[in-house]
Amino acid sequence: MTFEESMAYIQGFSKSGAPVKNLSRIRNLLEKLGDPQQELNFIHIAGTNGKGSTLALSSAAAIEAGFKTGQFTSPFMIRFNDRIRINGKDIPDERLAELCTKVSQCSASAECSQFEITFAIALLYFKEEKCDLVFLETGIGG
Numbered sequence: 001m002t003f004e005e006s007m008a009y010i011q012g013f014s015k016s017g018a019p020v021k022n023l024s025r026i027r028n029l030l031e032k033l034g035d036p037q038q039e040l041n042f043i044h045i046a047g048t049n050g051k052g053s054t055l056a057l058s059s060a061a062a063i064e065a066g067f068k069t070g071q072f073t074s075p076f077m078i079r080f081n082d083r084i085r086i087n088g089k090d091i092p093d094e095r096l097a098e099l100c101t102k103v104s105q106c107s108a109s110a111e112c113s114q115f116e117i118t119f120a121i122a123l124l125y126f127k128e129e130k131c132d133l134v135f136l137e138t139g140i141g142g
Contacts, residue, residue, distance in 0.1 A: 003093035006100035007080065013114040026116045029108040033120060036127035040070075046138040059135045063087050070126035070134035074115065084122040086129055091122075099124045 001009065030037060045055050052073060062069045071085040081090035099121045103109050109117060126134050 001097050001101040001104065003097045006097045009100060009104055010080075010114055010117055013112065013117055025108075025112050026119065029103075029106060029112055029116060029120050030123065032106045032108045033103065033124060036120075036123040039127050040123065040131060040134050043133060043135050044138045045135060051137045055135050055137050059133075060088070062133050062135075067132040068130065070122070070129070070131040072119070072122045072126075072134065073137040074118075083118060084125055086126070086131060091125055095125060096121065099128075 043058065045051050045058070047054075055071060055073060059069045059071050069087055071088070073083050073085075076083045079090065081093065081096060084091040084096070100117075102124065103117055103120050109120070112120075123134075
């Protein structure tokens with residue numbers, strides 16, 4: 001899958017999918033992808049205002065302290081890739097396409113939302129790149 005095909009695949013999913021009543025869809029997808037979240041350490045940032053700024057400042061401090069730091073934000077600011085970053089650098093187009101291909105080949109992805117697909121791609125990337133810490137801008141809704 002090329003980067004352009006990956007973007008078309010991701011955008012083919014609805015923003016929220018079917019109503020979320022529990023975490024079964026994302027749990028199922030992540031389980032089938034090898035539970036990448038089990039090998040990561042997270043700092044969740046939630047709240048009504050200031051999540052992006054708090055994430056940026058906190059992750060910058062962790063990077064300065066020598067941690068390999070993943071950042072996952074929603075929505076993207078300039079380009080889709082800026083949602084998924086390591087040490088402040090966007091996921092490269094090629095890696096996004098590679099990981100999107102992996103997620104798309106998982107049967108559990110068919111019922112997921114655009115957010116869940118993107119989240120799974122991010123977790124795979126952070127695991128494969130061996131991040132010490134992952135900062136997640138957490139949406140309270142899901």
